[in-house]
Amino acid sequence: MELAYIPSPSSGVLYLGPVPLRGYAFCIIIGVFVAVWLGNKRWIARGGRAGTVADIAVWAVPFGLVGGRLYHVITDYQLYFSEGRDWVDAFKIWEGGLGIWGAIAFGALGAWIGCRRRGIPLPAYADAVAPGIAFAQAIGRWGNWFNQELYGRATDLPWAVEITSSADGRVAGTYHPTFLYESLWCIGIALLVIWADRRFRLGHGRAFALYVAAYCAGRFWIEYMRVDEAHHILGLRLNNWTALLVFLLAVLYIVLSARKRPGRETTVEPGAAGADGEAGAAEKDGAEPTGAEGDAPAKEGSETSETSEGFEASGTSEVSEGSSVSEGSGASKDGAGSAKKS
Numbered sequence: 001m002e003l004a005y006i007p008s009p010s011s012g013v014l015y016l017g018p019v020p021l022r023g024y025a026f027c028i029i030i031g032v033f034v035a036v037w038l039g040n041k042r043w044i045a046r047g048g049r050a051g052t053v054a055d056i057a058v059w060a061v062p063f064g065l066v067g068g069r070l071y072h073v074i075t076d077y078q079l080y081f082s083e084g085r086d087w088v089d090a091f092k093i094w095e096g097g098l099g100i101w102g103a104i105a106f107g108a109l110g111a112w113i114g115c116r117r118r119g120i121p122l123p124a125y126a127d128a129v130a131p132g133i134a135f136a137q138a139i140g141r142w143g144n145w146f147n148q149e150l151y152g153r154a155t156d157l158p159w160a161v162e163i164t165s166s167a168d169g170r171v172a173g174t175y176h177p178t179f180l181y182e183s184l185w186c187i188g189i190a191l192l193v194i195w196a197d198r199r200f201r202l203g204h205g206r207a208f209a210l211y212v213a214a215y216c217a218g219r220f221w222i223e224y225m226r227v228d229e230a231h232h233i234l235g236l237r238l239n240n241w242t243a244l245l246v247f248l249l250a251v252l253y254i255v256l257s258a259r260k261r262p263g264r265e266t267t268v269e270p271g272a273a274g275a276d277g278e279a280g281a282a283e284k285d286g287a288e289p290t291g292a293e294g295d296a297p298a299k300e301g302s303e304t305s306e307t308s309e310g311f312e313a314s315g316t317s318e319v320s321e322g323s324s325v326s327e328g329s330g331a332s333k334d335g336a337g338s339a340k341k342s
Contacts, residue, residue, distance in 0.1 A: 004158035005174045008165075012146035022094045023146030031136030032061055039129035046128055048120075048269040056114030056125060060107045067106020071099030075231065075238060096147040100137065100219075101242055104212075123205030124268040127197070130211040134190035137215075141186070144179040152176030152225035169229075178222050185218035203264025204257050209250045216247035 014021045039053040073080060073090045076097070080090040089095070108126070115122045144150040148165045152175055160174035189211055197207045220243045224236075231238045 006145075006159060006161045006177055006180070008148045008162050009146055010164070012148075024096055024143035025094050027140050027143035027146070028098075031139035032057070034139060035129060035132035035136040038132035038135065042131070043125070043128040043268070046124065046265075046268050047272055048124075048128070049272050052118065052120070052269060053125070053129060056111055056118070056120075059110040059114035061110070063110025063113075064103040064107030065093070065098070067109075068098035068100065068103030069093050070106070071102025072097040075099060076229070078229075096144065096149050098140075100215075101239075101246070104133075119270045120268065121265065123208070124203070124265050126205055126208035127202060128268075130208040131190040131193045131197075134186045134193065134211055134215070138183045138186035138190070141179045141183040145177075150179050150226060150228060152178040152181075152222075153227055175227070176225055178226050181225075182218065182222050185222065186215070189214045189218070201264045204261045206254050206257055209253045209257070213247050213250035213254070216243040216250065219243045220247070 009023065012023045014023075036054050036057050039057075040050060043053045044050055069090075079085065079097075080087050108122070111125060112122050115125050141150075145161070148163050148170065151161055151163060154173055155176050156174060157176070159177065159180070161177035161180070162174050163170055164172055166172060192214060193207055193211050196202060196210055202210065220240055223239045223243065226237070233241055
């Protein structure tokens, strides 16, 4: 007899009159807002402009949703195209079914398009939004709780989740809440990336690669606990093999990127505050302003008189009223100034 467990909602939908409010959709929407909010703060801290993250998210989020759904439908095609199934259900995204691998891949494609339109390097953008994506996943996993899906093996642990639905072959009982395990794991990933980014100044996509590697490590053992229907290869679920492959690629990227491009980008967005800083640095280095009247450099052999009156701290001298240029003699009238070779 279970003394304690996490109850599941009796329904994943609330109705506001004729309008359905779905818990799964709410979790995804809240996650997206959190990811954009945190990504914007990190982007500004890296030298970018406010609002850029949201502008690019307009491309990344729809691509990610389409990619996530495509991955799920392709890898679980029997749920939609086998005998007795309705293929129209493949479009009912609110009923659950988003593959994170497809969401990240297609979301990256959408982000690349948005970054390219603004002249922004994709790796820098990915580093800024990486912790926010992890937090978004942590929130989004609670959508599985609303739908009573993606749970693990049967257990009587006090934090087991109670499943009451019998739809799609479910058996009522208490199970490992793998959605909760993944939610907590993603929160840990977000905190890890934020800490590592501050400690090691990760750049050129390495913060994002760390997020990917850490997620794959957790997804491997969490996926191993799940009991929902899945394709198996050599005794392991398909998502286990995907997590292993992507983990190795992420670690390889971190190693090679650190060798080829150490440190962090100095400029992440053209025309942002960093550009003004470069102009200021040029002035401090002694660069002379040009384009003003009378600023043309003196020809070799010419001599200019300078007066102490009107001398500016920037190193540019102005000829005061009454001073004159003496060609060939190099002397100025009334001792107003001294001749100087250019």
